[in-house]
Amino acid sequence: MKVNLMHGAGGEVMGELLRVITNLRHNNAGGIGLESLDDGAVIPLNGQNIVFTTDNHVVSPIFFPGGDIGRIAVCGTINDLAMMGGRPVALSCGMVIPEGFDVADLERIVASMDAALDECGASLVTGDTKVLERGALDAIIINTAGIGVAERVVRDNGLVPGDVIIVSGTIGDHGIAIMAHREGFDFGGQIHSDVAPLWTLVEGALAAGDIHAMKDPTRGGFANAINEMAKKSRVGVVIEEEALPFRKNVRSAAGMLGIDPLEVANEGKVVMGVAPDDAEAVLAALRSHPYGRDAAIVGEVIEGSHVTMRTAIGGERFIEPPIGDPVPRVC
Numbered sequence: 001m002k003v004n005l006m007h008g009a010g011g012e013v014m015g016e017l018l019r020v021i022t023n024l025r026h027n028n029a030g031g032i033g034l035e036s037l038d039d040g041a042v043i044p045l046n047g048q049n050i051v052f053t054t055d056n057h058v059v060s061p062i063f064f065p066g067g068d069i070g071r072i073a074v075c076g077t078i079n080d081l082a083m084m085g086g087r088p089v090a091l092s093c094g095m096v097i098p099e100g101f102d103v104a105d106l107e108r109i110v111a112s113m114d115a116a117l118d119e120c121g122a123s124l125v126t127g128d129t130k131v132l133e134r135g136a137l138d139a140i141i142i143n144t145a146g147i148g149v150a151e152r153v154v155r156d157n158g159l160v161p162g163d164v165i166i167v168s169g170t171i172g173d174h175g176i177a178i179m180a181h182r183e184g185f186d187f188g189g190q191i192h193s194d195v196a197p198l199w200t201l202v203e204g205a206l207a208a209g210d211i212h213a214m215k216d217p218t219r220g221g222f223a224n225a226i227n228e229m230a231k232k233s234r235v236g237v238v239i240e241e242e243a244l245p246f247r248k249n250v251r252s253a254a255g256m257l258g259i260d261p262l263e264v265a266n267e268g269k270v271v272m273g274v275a276p277d278d279a280e281a282v283l284a285a286l287r288s289h290p291y292g293r294d295a296a297i298v299g300e301v302i303e304g305s306h307v308t309m310r311t312a313i314g315g316e317r318f319i320e321p322p323i324g325d326p327v328p329r330v331c
Helices: 011-021 069-083 103-120 173-183 199-208 221-233 248-257 276-287
Strands: 041-045 048-057 087-098 123-132 141-150 164-167 211-215 236-240 271-274 296-302 307-310 316-318
Touching: 048 069, 069 087, 069 103, 069 141, 069 199, 069 211, 087 103, 087 199, 103 123, 103 199, 164 276, 173 248, 199 211, 199 276, 211 221, 221 236, 221 271, 221 307, 271 276, 276 296
Parallel strands: 087 123, 236 307
Antiparallel strands: 041 048, 048 141, 087 141, 164 271, 164 296, 211 271, 236 296, 307 316
């Protein structure tokens, strides 16, 4: 089959792309990684679980309300480690910079990276830069890779019937902030990205109870994350619409933009499947953290194979994963 790769490609094209890029002859040390299409890999080493991940960042615009590409680059990698139970230890950074890029902007980006690293105690230990000739690149691209250590590995495919679904805060903030900024909508500075490093939030939640699965709702938002968790775990999930936390201005902006906020990225939230007996303790731990004050129990895991939502008017509807990327280049 001949495939032309396009941004925001649908399921068939993305499936073929993933088939190609995961067709590698390699030894998979931990059973997590390309084969299961997780955000990171686990490498057992001398009795420890070393978590490793990497990501490219192509945010447009590179500065936006609440953050910039530098903060996203660090937070995205820290959060991928945290979603697997990994305490972030060391990151690398590779930058591809267009000729003529403003040095003051680069300094601002690096300062954001440094601040995000400080929040979780990780270090940037190595890196590389390349400068491309003028016109070859429209903006800076940043790759970050990270290493963490996990006492107990958490996978995104660990949901079991009876689990409680918890989301650590309001949904859709990052993607709507980016989109509104791109379109020039003025909401009085009220809509900001939620981009944040989540390790200390996750660390407290892990100490509070038994977490069976975690995922951060980045590309494709909550809808994509919960569907991926359910599909990999081979279970169904029921979500309560009235329990979902949204900022009123985010919901309003999503309506103006014609976007379903369930399909819009967050960069500072986590979706968890928690053992029912521990749900209240984990919820309390999340709410005690500055990044988890709006945490909520939003649903439960059941036998089945679909993600459905009980609506505010008493009906039910399927929550489908988005086709393509509804808001491209947000992370």
